[in-house]
Amino acid sequence: MSRILGNMGRKNWESLKQDLGISNEPRAKPGDDDFVPKVGYSKIYYDYAALLEQNPNLVSHPQLRKLIAEMLEDYDLYKELYKAFPAATGTGIAYAPPGEPLQQVILRKDIYLEIPKKYQNTKDIALVFPDIKIRRTEGKQFEVLNEEFYVIDGFPARNGWYNVDQKHMIPQGDRLITTGPSSLYLVREEGEYVGPVVGGPNGECEDVTNVVYAKRVKQFGTIVRS
Secondary structure (H helix, E strand, O other): OOOOOOOOOHHHHHHHHHHHOOOOOOOOOOOOOOOOOOEEEEEEOOOHHHHHHOOOOEOOHHHHHHHHHHHOOOHHHHHHHHHHOOEEEEEEEEEOOOOOOOOOEEEEOOEEEEOOHHHOOOOOEEEEEOOOOEEEOOOOOEEEOOOOOEEEEOOOOOOEEEEEEOOOOEEOOOOOOOOOOOEEEEEEOOOOEEEEEEEOOEOOEOOOOOEEEEOOOOOEEEEEEO
16 A cells, blocks of 8 residues: 555554545456556655656546545545645646647657557547556656547647536636636646646636646656556
């Protein structure tokens, strides 16, 4: 099991699992609508590439959202786990700068993705891929190995509140004037990006349930399936 945040001991962890309805019995496989992950929590300060190279079985972005919703039923639990955020997920995302088409390669710091031909020269989309897979190259960079992608049409060009794609919980479409029951706040890069989707609070929105970082975050935690 991953190192648990803060001073939570074995007794507190068992209590936490009971509060979240987490059992030691086998659960539904990832991707099922009723999947509730059996999880461990940790705070790390690695770069994304170092994190992904370890393959820690991160929860997906939809699973993270479901887990957060359950956390909010217990305020003490919310306070205990709030410091785990922003939390990197195993859901990856790649996109071009606003208004520009996808090129052959997206490179963000030390992680890169070769864009399939059918998506090249397409504007205003994001490519989403669950369970990021990478490998270290001879040039000390990391190549994303995923080959199957889910297309988010109308990926927003600027930060703000948006309705979300229900499959992967990624903001899309027109910017909202006010929040809605199925809206999330997007924080994206001004340029291109490839890497994990991260969930957590920022300076403009303190509600941990409502922020999606589709960008590089300097410090982040993890929620890991045991």
